[in-house]
Amino acid sequence: MFEYAWLLFAFPIASALLILFFGKWMPRAVVGWIASLAILGAFGVAVGLTVQLFQRPIEDQQITIQYWEWIRIGALSIPAAILVDPLSVTMALVVTGIGGLIHIYSIGYMDHEERYQRFFFYMNFFILAMLILVMSNNVVLTFVGWEGVGLASYLLIGFWFDKHDEQYGWYADCGKKAFLVNRIGDAAYLIAIFLIWTTLGTFLYEAIDANAATIPAPTALVIVLLLLFAVSGKSAQIPLYVWLPDAMAGPTPVSALIHAATMVTAGVYLIVRTYALWDLVGAAATVVGWIGILTAFFAATLAIVQTDLKKILAYSTISQLGYMVAAAGVGAFGAAIFILVAHAFFKAVLFLGAGSVMHATDGVIDVRRLGGLRHKMPHTYLTFLIGAMALGGIPLLSGFWAKDAVLTGFVVEDFWPIFAVAAVTALLTGIYSFRAVFLTFNGKPRDQHVYDHAHESKAIMVVPLWILAFFSVFIGLINTPFALQLEQFLEPAIHPHSEAELMDELVVTAVSVVVSMLGLFYAWARYIRHEHWTESVANAFNWIKPALDNKWYVDRVYDAVIVRPLNAVAAWLARVFDPKIIDGAVNAVGSVTLDAGAAVRKIQNGAVPTYAFAILLGVVSLLAYFLWAM
Numbered sequence: 001m002f003e004y005a006w007l008l009f010a011f012p013i014a015s016a017l018l019i020l021f022f023g024k025w026m027p028r029a030v031v032g033w034i035a036s037l038a039i040l041g042a043f044g045v046a047v048g049l050t051v052q053l054f055q056r057p058i059e060d061q062q063i064t065i066q067y068w069e070w071i072r073i074g075a076l077s078i079p080a081a082i083l084v085d086p087l088s089v090t091m092a093l094v095v096t097g098i099g100g101l102i103h104i105y106s107i108g109y110m111d112h113e114e115r116y117q118r119f120f121f122y123m124n125f126f127i128l129a130m131l132i133l134v135m136s137n138n139v140v141l142t143f144v145g146w147e148g149v150g151l152a153s154y155l156l157i158g159f160w161f162d163k164h165d166e167q168y169g170w171y172a173d174c175g176k177k178a179f180l181v182n183r184i185g186d187a188a189y190l191i192a193i194f195l196i197w198t199t200l201g202t203f204l205y206e207a208i209d210a211n212a213a214t215i216p217a218p219t220a221l222v223i224v225l226l227l228l229f230a231v232s233g234k235s236a237q238i239p240l241y242v243w244l245p246d247a248m249a250g251p252t253p254v255s256a257l258i259h260a261a262t263m264v265t266a267g268v269y270l271i272v273r274t275y276a277l278w279d280l281v282g283a284a285a286t287v288v289g290w291i292g293i294l295t296a297f298f299a300a301t302l303a304i305v306q307t308d309l310k311k312i313l314a315y316s317t318i319s320q321l322g323y324m325v326a327a328a329g330v331g332a333f334g335a336a337i338f339i340l341v342a343h344a345f346f347k348a349v350l351f352l353g354a355g356s357v358m359h360a361t362d363g364v365i366d367v368r369r370l371g372g373l374r375h376k377m378p379h380t381y382l383t384f385l386i387g388a389m390a391l392g393g394i395p396l397l398s399g400f401w402a403k404d405a406v407l408t409g410f411v412v413e414d415f416w417p418i419f420a421v422a423a424v425t426a427l428l429t430g431i432y433s434f435r436a437v438f439l440t441f442n443g444k445p446r447d448q449h450v451y452d453h454a455h456e457s458k459a460i461m462v463v464p465l466w467i468l469a470f471f472s473v474f475i476g477l478i479n480t481p482f483a484l485q486l487e488q489f490l491e492p493a494i495h496p497h498s499e500a501e502l503m504d505e506l507v508v509t510a511v512s513v514v515v516s517m518l519g520l521f522y523a524w525a526r527y528i529r530h531e532h533w534t535e536s537v538a539n540a541f542n543w544i545k546p547a548l549d550n551k552w553y554v555d556r557v558y559d560a561v562i563v564r565p566l567n568a569v570a571a572w573l574a575r576v577f578d579p580k581i582i583d584g585a586v587n588a589v590g591s592v593t594l595d596a597g598a599a600v601r602k603i604q605n606g607a608v609p610t611y612a613f614a615i616l617l618g619v620v621s622l623l624a625y626f627l628w629a630m
Contacts, residue, residue, distance in 0.1 A: 373445075
C-alpha cells in the first residue's frame with residue numbers, strides 16, 4: 001500500500017484541476033460529487049496506510065517515501081518526500097474523513113451559490129495543502145503546506161468578498177485579517193527553520209529528532225519560542241487568536257473545515273511533530289502550558305456571552321485549541337492528539353448543525369431570536385445536542401475521555417495550577433455548550449416569523465451530521481482501557497509521558513465528571529427552568545460583563561497600539577513623505593537640470609563676439625593654470 005501513498009495527493013489534485021478547467025460546463029451536483037469523492041478516495045488511501053502500519057512491528061512504523069529531489073544547492077538538499085507514521089496517518093484520516101463529510105454537506109448547503117465551482121476548487125486545494133503539511137518529512141515542505149492552508153483560508157473566509165454587513169464589515173477584510181495575522185507567525189516559523197538548518201544542517205524530522213540533543217540550550221530555547229509564535233498564529237493562541245472569530249464570515253462549511261479538521265490543528269501538530277526540540281527546554285514547556293490554558297480560559301469566558309451561534313462555536317474552538325496546545329506544551333503529546341481527533345468530530349457536527357439552522361432560518365443565527373427549533377428540526381437538534389454533550393464533557397462521550405486525558409496529563413507532569421485553570425474552563429465549557437443548545441432549540445420561539453419559516457435540512461446535509469454525531473459519541477473509546485490506546489499507537493512518532501497513578505486518575509475523573517455535570521445543571525436551571533438563583537449567580541459577575549461584551553478590550557488595544565499608529569504612519573507617508581520628500585527630491589533634480597540647461601543655453605546665442613570672448617576666457621584660464629603650476 002505504501003507504493004500507492006502518492007494517491008493521497010493525486011485525488012484532490014486531479015479533482016481540483018478538473019473543476020478548474022471544466023467545472024463551468026458541468027452540472028452543479030457533478031462538480032460537488034467529483035470534489036467530495038476525491039477527498040473520500042484520499043480517505044480510503046489513508047485507511048489503507050493505517051492498516052498496513054498496524055501490520056508492521058512498532059519499531060518499523062516510520063517509513064520515508066521519497067519521490068524526487070526537490071531542491072539541491074551545494075550541501076543543501078530538500079527532498080519531495082513524505083513520512084508515513086502513526087502521527088501523520090492519524091492526521092490524514094482526520095483531514096480526509098471529516099473533510100469528505102463536509103464536502104458532501106456542502107453540496108446541499110452551497111447549491112444556491114453563484115460561484116459554486118470556485119468554492120469546491122478552493123475546498124479541494126485546502127485539503128491538499130493540509131495533507132502536504134501533515135505528511136511531509138521535512139520542515140520546509142511542511143512550510144509549503146503551512147502557507148498553502150493560509151492561502152486557502154484567505155480565499156474561503158473572504159469567499160463572499162462582495163458582501164458587507166454591520167457585524168463583519170466587508171467580508172473580504174476578514175480574509176485579509178486572517179492572512180495578515182498568520183503572516184506574523186509564519187515569519188517566526190521561517191526564522192526557526194533557518195536556525196534549525198544552521199545548527200543541525202538538516203531539515204528532516206527524523207534527523208532533527210536524532211540530533212536535537214546536540215543543539216545548545218539557548219538556541220533550542222529561541223527555536224521553540226519562534227515555533228510557539230508560529231503556533232499562536234495558526235492555532236489561534238494568545239496573542240494572535242484575533243483572526244479566528246472573524247473567520248465566521250466565510251460559508252459555514254468553511255468554518256467547519258477550518259475549525260475542525262484543518263488549519264487550526266496545524267500548530268498543535270507542529271508541536272507534537274517537533275517534540276524532541278520541546279523536550280530540551282523545560283522553561284518553554286511552562287510558557288506553552290500557560291499560554292495554552294490561559295487562551296482556553298480567556299476564550300471560554302467570551303463564548304459564554306456571545307449571541308451569534310457561530311461566534312459561540314468560534315470562541316469554543318479557540319478554547320479547545322488552548323487545551324491542545326497546553327497538553328502538547330507540558331509533554332502530554334498523546335493527550336493533545338487525542339483531544340484534537342475528538343474535537344474534530346464534535347466541532348464539525350456543531351458547526352454543520354449551526355449551518356443547518358442558518359440554512360433553515362434564512363441566515364438568522366442570533367440565539368436571542370431563536371428557540372423551539374427542536375420541533376421543526378429534529379435531526380439537527382439531536383445531532384447538535386450530541387455534539388454539545390461531547391464538547392461539554394458529558395461522561396462516556398468522546399469529549400469526556402479527551403478532556404480527562406488532558407487533565408491527567410497536567411497532573412502526571414505535575415502542573416497542578418494549570419490543572420486548576422483547566423478545570424474551571426471545563427465548567428465554563430459545559431455552561432456555554434448547553435446555553436447554545438437550549439437557547440436555539442428549546443423553549444418557546446422568540447421570533448415567530450423565523451420559527452414559522454424554519455424547516456429541517458435536506459438529506460444530503462443531515463446524513464453527514466449523523467455520521468459525525470456517531471463518532472462524537474464513540475471515537476473516544478479509542479483511548480480508553482477497553483481498546484488500543486491512541487497514545488500507544490502514536491508511540492513510534494512521539495515520546496509518551498509517564499503513566500498516571502490510580503489515585504491521580506480517580507481524582508481527575510471525579511473532577512471531570514463534577515464540572516461537566518455542574519455546567520449542564522446550571523445551563524438547564526438558567527435557560528430551561530429559569531431558576532432565580534441562577535440570576536443571582538449571573539448578577540454576581542455583572543461587574544465583568546462590560547469587559548466580556550467588549551471581548552476583554554483586546555481588539556481595542558490592537559486598534560490603539562497597532563492599527564491606528566500604522567494608519568497614521570501610512571497617512572503621513574502618503575501626505576508628507578512621498579509628495580514632499582520623495583517627489584520633492586526627484587523634482588529638485590529635474591529643476592536643477594532644467595535651470596542649469598537654461599543658464600547654459602544663454603551662452604549659445606549665435607553672436608560671434610560672445611563666442612570669441614568665451615574662447616579668450618578659456619585661453620587665459622589655461623595660461624593662468626600653467627603659470628601657477630610652474
